[in-house]
Amino acid sequence: MKIEFRKHRSPFWSIPYGPASLHALLTVLATTSVLAQSGRSVMAQQINCDRPQGNVEVKACIRLNYEASDKRLNEVYKQLMSQLSGEERALLSEAQLGWIKLRDKTCEFAVYKNRGGTGYGGFLNQCLDRMTKQRTAELEKYLKQR
Structure with a gap:
């Protein structure tokens, strides 16, 4: 043709x-x-993430958990930034960018052995979720000290 x-x-x-x-x-x-x-x-x-049915739903719930954690982190970050002076804002912004790189590389390393496997995405998102929640808690402490 x-x-x-x-x-x-x-x-x-x-x-x-x-x-x-x-x-x-x-x-x-x-x-x-x-x-x-x-x-x-x-x-x-x-999807009922309290009782996911099968691997696809489990992975989706893990991803949804990470997305919710990331959204919360961004909310807390914005709250904290609004209370800081110019120099403090610049320092926190630089620290946050460094933290994002650290989180991403740490999680890539942590799940490296699972690359190519069916669970890789889920394991990666679990790590990202855990580290994001930890960072949110750190920023919330700074926010309470203000």
């Missing part, structure tokens, strides 16, 4: 080139992204 492309036509869904086609493509991508995210929240609502 021979496929021919018309001049000035995109081979991708035959959308003409130009600003209008870019807008159309971005609209499709944004809609797809929204649908994917809404699908994730529907999945989260259907």
